[in-house]
Amino acid sequence: MQGTSNRLLMTNALAAKLDSALSETSDVYVNAGVDEADYFESLRRNIKEHQCAPYLVSATVMPPGFPDIEPEAKISGYCLAKDEETGHWLVYSPKNDTFYCFWGDTENNLGAHGVLGSPLYCWSA
Numbered sequence: 024m025q026g027t028s029n030r031l032l033m034t035n036a037l038a039a040k041l042d043s044a045l046s047e048t049s050d051v052y053v054n055a056g057v058d059e060a061d062y063f064e065s066l067r068r069n070i071k072e073h074q075c076a077p078y079l080v081s082a083t084v085m086p087p088g089f090p091d092i093e094p095e096a097k098i099s100g101y102c103l104a105k106d107e108e109t110g111h112w113l114v115y116s117p118k119n120d121t122f123y124c125f126w127g128d129t130e131n132n133l134g135a136h137g138v139l140g141s142p143l144y145c146w147s148a
Contacts, residue, residue: 033077034076034077037077037101037103037115037117038074041070041103041104041113041115044122044141044142045070045142047141047144048063049141050141050144051063051141051143051144051147052147063143066143066146066147067143070104070113070143070146071104073104073105073106074104075102075103075104077101077102078101079099079100079102080099080100080102080112080114080125080130081097081098081099081133082097082098082112082114082123082133082134082135083095083096083097083133083134083135084096084097084134084137085135085137086136086137087136087137088135088136088137089135089137089139098116098123098135099114100115100116100117100118100121100123101114101115101116101117102125103142107128110126110127110128111146112124112127112130112133113142113146121139122139122140122142122144122145123135123139123145124138124145124148
């Protein structure tokens with residue numbers, strides 16, 4: 024029972040972290056002529072539609088990579104949302120307090136191509 028309780032606490036904490044981070048928009052590029060508020064709301068809605076119960080996933084760092092992580096290194100975090108059609112996986116690393124976008128068609132074959140930031144930025148990449 025203790026394990027179930029701990030998983031529930033972790034799930035709730037990660038869901039709360041995602042919810043609070045969905046208001047961050049400063050790193051999201053919006054094309055000229057696009058209504059920012061509508062675009063941000065569309066991204067939020069799409070993340071929520073693809074939200075899943077958090078579980079650990081890993082990805083291989085691929086070019087262009089990250090300044091502080093070696094190419095081919097493995098990074099991991101909790102998958103919070105996934106869109107298997109587009110191959111987008113929104114991942115949160117509590118260790119770094121960072122959201123990442125992983126790409127791939129299965130959780131056993133994910134790449135991390137240097138996208139990190141707010142959930143809206145990651146999802147829009």
